[in-house]
Structure formats: C-alpha cells, structure tokens
Amino acid sequence: MSLIITYVGSKGCVIAGDKRRIGFFGDESQREKLEEELYSGEIRTDEELLKKASELDITLKITDDAQKVREIGDVAVGEVRFKTPLKTKRKRIYGTTGAYNIVELLGSDIKTIKGGESSIVVFGNKVTKEIANKTIKDNWKNKTNLQDIGKLFSKVMEDVAHLTPSVSQDYDVLIKHPNLNHKDAKELLRTTIIQDVKELNEWRNSLREELLKTTETIQMATRIIDHGEVGKIQTINGDEVEVTLKKGVEALDMDWKPLKKAGESVTMQVADPAVVKVGDKVVIEKENLCIKGNKTGLTCSVILCREEK
Template identity: 30%
Template sequence: MTLVLAYAGTDGALVAGDRRTLVARMDEEKMRKVEEKLYSGEIRTEEELESFLKDLDVEDGYFEFHDDRKKVWKVNDEVVAGEVGVRSAKGVRRRRVYATPGAHAIVELEGEKVLSKNFGGPALIVEGPKVVKELVIEFVNSELGGKPDLESLRNALDDLFEYVSSGTILVSSEYDAYEVKGKADPLARARLQKAIDEDIERLREHRRRLAEEMLKHIREGYDILKEGVVGEVVEVGTEEEGKGVEDVPPERRIVVRLAEDVDARHMGDVVAGPGEEIVMAVEGNPEEVEPGDRVVVKDGVMKIDGKDLPVITGYSICRTRR
C-alpha cells in the first residue's frame, strides 16, 4: 500500500508519499490471492475488493485500510527521503529513496542492515506497486509533459494523488510532502552519503530503544506481584493523584507505603521503590479502611487485607529485582 515519489532535480528536491496502510488477517493463501489482484490492478475499487473477498469466502478474517502512516520525511536542510516495503523471498525489506538537488540514492535495508546502496543523478523516482507506477507515469506524461521541474511538480501534487487514488484503492488521496531548495553541485553525492549515514544511525538508535522498551515490558510482566503484601495504608482520603485513580473521588483515594520487596512501575519504569508511597484507590466504603491496614494480592486480586475491599491502581505492582 504505497506511493512514494522522489524528485531530484537541478533546481531542488522533493519527496511525497501517501498515507495508506493495509491491516489484514486471513488465511495466507487467500491473502496472497488478494494481494495479487490488488498489485496487478485487477482490483481497483472498494466494491471490487468486497466482491472478491465475498467470492473467496473470507468470513473469519478482516481487511482494513488506514490512512495514518507517514512514509516521507526531511533528513536535514539538504536531503529529503521516503520509504516503502519491498517483498522478497526472505520476507519484507525496506527500500529508502533519498533526494537532494542534483542527485538521488536508493538504499535497501533488512532490519538496520544495509543490503545495497545505489546512487544516481537528477531523476524522478516512483516507488510502489506496478499499477501505482503506471498511474503516476500516465499523469506525469499527460499533465506535466513527462519532465516536470520542482515548481510544476509541487503545484500538481494534489491532482496527482487524486488521480492515482481514483485509479487504485492502494493509495490514499491524502499525502505528506517535503522539499529542499538549492542547485546541483559536485558535492551532491557526498551530501547524500552523509545524510544516509545519519539516517541509518537514527534508525539503529530507534530500534535499540524499542528493544529496551520491549525488554522492560517483558520484565514487568514477569515481575508482577501475583500473591503477597503490597504495602501499608498510611493515609485515607487525599487530594494527591496517582496513575489510574485521577477520576476517583479524593475520599476513596489511599496513600500506600510499599513493602520492602515491592515497587510500582509504569511503562516498564520504576516510579516508586520499596518503602516509598503511591496513591491508590479503594472500591467500596472508604470508612472501612484505616491507616495501618495492609494492601495485599490474594488469588490475583488486590484488596484491603481482611476487609475484602478491592484496591485499584494504574501502576504495575511488582516484586523488586535484587
């Protein structure tokens, strides 16, 4: 589901990309048949797609389009870029196209590993399925004389995306676009190489952060207190706020001092350690709760010990790692 258009001219550079993505769940063989029809252009409208899905007898799955993905960006003041997914025998790879005045580069990635890197001069690059490329070429040839400059291409983007989206369901009429001004010069390729290196390093850092966040969540899930003492109530009724109890009336909020082997976490990060205090809330009559009562987890339920009053919080209550 993609159209990414990159222009590297002697008068500047521009990149534009639609926002459509496909979210689907169905039998793999049926999915392959749907994709073949879509990418070849045999299916171009929602009505044709619905009819084909009905003929395939797709009842236990779903097939949805979302127009919320940004596929293009400005790397710096001299380079713009866009990305598409490319199917291969090993799965889906990423292809990035970079443009600067006078030069372009196409980089193929698997994860954060660079598989290939190809440089070229001034060009209009169209990335997307075959039917999408054909529609773009039709528009450029008929409306822009086949060889647009930066200004004419920029001014035609609304019409171009409208034309392509009316010819295939694969592309949205909504799009994002970025441009950089400047003239071609002998340093164009060097600018591209520097921008690519910086962009790939940002990708690697992003993937590292994602891995760290995932590990935090895994640890949090593993450490969640399933049975035992959470802590001791030190105050009943407070104006202080706690995660997940912001909308609970103050009289039902309780301040709890965590036990010496318990901490409270949010999104994988520890927000209160052993012996520190957090605000929770009691479900039921708060007048039954007194300072000194224990908050416990029994049979997977957090409550006031001996009073069977449920306690709620937006934090994950975990066993502290030593």
Template identity: 45%
Template sequence: MSLIIAYIGKKGCVMASDKRRIGYFGNKEQLNALESELYSGKIKTDEEFKKKADEYGISIKLTEDATKITTVGNCVRGEVTTKKVFETYRKRIYGTTMGYQIVELSGSETVSREAGEKAIIVFGNKFAKQEAEKLINKKWKPSLSLKYMGDIFEEILTEISRKTPTIGNTFDVLIKQPKFNKSEAQRHLNVSIDKDIKVLSKFRQKLQEDLIQKNKEIALADKIINKGDVGEVVSVDGKMLHVKLNSKTQAFDGNWKQIAKPNETVFMFSDHNHVELGDKVVIQDEKLCLKKDKSNLKCDIILCSL
C-alpha cells in the first residue's frame, strides 16, 4: 500500500508520495498471512520482507517506478489502488487552493465523493498512516511555505521507509497554487474530476477491447493449421495462384482480421511452373506446399481451422 500525504489550504496544495510497487505471486492464504505481518509493522526492512516471503512460499518483486500522484488541471491527484479478482478499487484525493475532494471508484464507477476546504490528509496502510500522523504533529507549523511543506513531507516519507518495506525510498512531490476562493476551488475540482473520470472510463473501455481482441487472437492462434489439406488451385497466373480454401479452412492477415472464409479464394505464390488446376494445397511438417510433389508455396496469410 502506498503512502500519500497532502496539504490543502489557502496557500495551495502540496502532495507527496512514495513510488514503491510490490508484485506478489503465490498461495492466497499464505499471501494474506504475509500481508497481515507486513501491514502491521512487524516487518521492518526489505531484507526481512524477502526472507519472510520465502518462508511463506511467496514470490515478491519490489520496484520504484509507480506514479501515485499527478497533476490534473490546476489540481494535484493522489491515488491508491486495491486490485480484486474482477475489479480495481481506487481511492483518490484531488487538491487545489482552498479545496479538495476524496473520490472512491470501483472500476470507473464513482462509489463515494466528499468535499472539503482545508486539511492535511494521509492515505496509507494502518502502520504507515499512524507513523505519518505522529511525524506531522511533531514537525508541522502552519506558517511553512508550500515548498518547505513538501520538504517536510519528503523527510517524513524517508523516515517511515526505514521502518516498513511498504514504502520505497524514492518520492514524488507536487505543488499547485492557483488563486481560488473556496467556491471557485470546488467548481474547478468538479470540472477536473469529471473529465478525469471520463478519461479513466475510456481507458478502461480500451483495455477491455484490447483484452477481448487478445483473447480472440489466443483462440485463433490455437487454430493455426500445421498439418493437413487447406484447399486446391483454381487459377494460375504465372507464379501467382488462386487457391480455393476447403470447407474447414479460413484465412487471416497479420492483425487477425479475417480475409477469407471457407470456400473462398486466397492468393499464393509458387517458384515452379508445373502447377496445374485442381492441384491440392496442404500443410506438411508446418510448410505450405503442393500435395503432389511437396514443392513450396508462399503466402502472407494465416490459415486456421474453423
């Protein structure tokens, strides 16, 4: 789980986060047990985390490449995610001068949305959040500039990263300070958030379409013919042949777009001059050839069974 710290007030908004991403692979029950220890603060270092993961039989991958905060219009957005089997839950904070909104999403559907004017807000697992709140109370002064607030947030992230491997050791800090009063801030937040969620919805739709296409490609790849009859020659024009596919063969281009159905014709090419009408075309030893003499044929299509 990430750690995101945000200040929203009359000076503007400053937000800081770590960049750690943790990848897991292994038994679900063992993973839940490992996460329970991790998020309670019992595991202190990356080395302890890796050792404990080995004990539970869980493979982990730690990287420092996650972007958890970004700018959206004149706002800063922070996001933490929880991935379930069929859905991703997102908790976001959008902040600007004199206003913020916290939005919870299931996929791209809004579950809840609340607004405020001034606050210091922390997103994170229980242990990291408690540690951050203690350090904020210790270090915070309301007279600080936004730049210095960002420096303090980065110091806090650094201190907590030494106590838990849930937080990495590289950070992002972003500041926005447009001149808004509280009503202007909420109007801007409403417009910016609505646009941002629409972008997320379109992105998810594209992912879904890509997934459908990928599943289609996988299904078709399983049907690629590597042995057997595929059709017969119905026309010869020099080295170019017109081949009529049989009733069980279809053809696709390199992007898996269907270009010929069963019993339709496709182009193939031969380097030989002895091709005759009615010659059978087969795939043998994964090579396209004439059945009568095994002479090679060429084509730029993918032949699949129904």
C-alpha cells in the first residue's frame, strides 16, 4: 500500500512518497482476494475498492496521514512496511548525494543491505511500479535539475493516485543536496543507518514495555471492587476515619503496588463526620465509596481491590 520513488545522482537526492495506509479486517481468503484485485490494477478508484470490500464482507480502515519519507540531516529516508501477526517487515532506502542503501529489516534486525551510487529506485506493488516507471520514462528528457525531478515525481504520484486506490492523492517530496564526495557519502549513510536502526530498536523496546504495562493495568483493573463491603470503621478523628479492611480486600497505590492487606487499616476522609460511628460498615455501591445505610460519602487515595489468589 505504498509508492516511494527515489532519485540519487551526483548533485543530490530526491524522494517522494504517498501517505496512504489500508487495514484489511475479515476472512483471510477474502482479504487475499481483495488485495490481489487491488494490486493487479483491477480496482481503480476508492469507490470501487469500498464496493468490492463490502461484497467480500471485508472491513477497511483507510488513512492518508502516514509519513513514509523523512529526512535525517543530509539523508533522505523512505520506508514501506508489511505487518504480520508476529513481526513487522520494513524496507528502507537511505539516499544522499551520490550514494544510496536499501535496507531490509525484520522487526529491528537488519537482514540485507545493498546500495549504489546513482539510480532511480521505486518501491511499490506491481501496478504502481508499472505506472510510475512509464511516467518517468515518458517525461524524463535528460532532467538534471533536482527541482525539475521533484516536479516530475509529483506528477508520477498524482498519475498513480488517479489509477489505483492503493496510494493516496496526498504525498511528500524531499530534496537533499549536500556537497559530498563518494567516500563521505558512504560513511554518512553508514552512520545514519546505524543510528536510525538503533532508535528503531529503542522505540520497539519502549513500546513493548508500554504494552506490558497496559496488559498489567488491564489485568489489575479486573480486581477493582465496584460493589460490596470493604471494611469497618475502627476510629474517628475529625473528618478522618480508620477503616480496617475485611478479609479478601487489599489496598494498592496508583502504580498497583500493595499498601495494606486484609485486617490492616486505611485512612479515609468522610463527608459528614457527625453521622458516622465506630463499627459502621464501609461499602462500595454503584462504584461509590460510602457508609452502609446512610450512604455518607467517603474518599481515599488508594485502590481497593480483591486480594490476588
């Protein structure tokens, strides 16, 4: 679901990329059938794509805000990716004046690297590559000005978008033209790729940690008490009361760390101390913490949960 075009020459680098991402949801065989028709060029408009998806009972999520091309200092970077249930495959091109590298990654692990000094490289599916290559061939005319190449790439993106919904009508174009000899260009690409893949690995690790925290939060949230008795008042001091937690109840802090066990006391604030007495039962009714019977409201700075078995 991408079209990325890169020109690398002795005067600089031009890169263009569309912004579309499409998510397919539904029966796997039907998804494959829809993708095959889309990539072969049989489906030519957004309307045809949505109609065919409906016929095959496939739900689509289409967005046109993906950033597929970017710049890292004097290097232009383009990326296409394919997600599997277990891994994300990425294919990237890094280009600058007089040199480029194509890097294939599985997750954040580099699988292959190849490169060159001057070329036009097109990432895309069969139909987008065919249209792009034809438009470039028909309109090249010995173009040597980077700005003209940028305009040609814009025309390519627009032509392709009018013939297939696999790419968006929105696109980005970047031009980089640092003054580098071939040796310096190769070294710049090498250091840029190392740092960029390192940052990808760090991002994936932080995302993994965040997902683990989210999973833990979801699991812990199922233990939060939303109905029933949690304890009894043992002492009253102004608008503060000490509540002894009943069997099967514990108090956690906001990071889900245990603070008090069953049989231990938790400090709570009472809305109206005048109607509270020692021995009153503290309950949660309709997710509200209160005194059983008169329903006087209470507040506390802990999370009241069922004990973990």
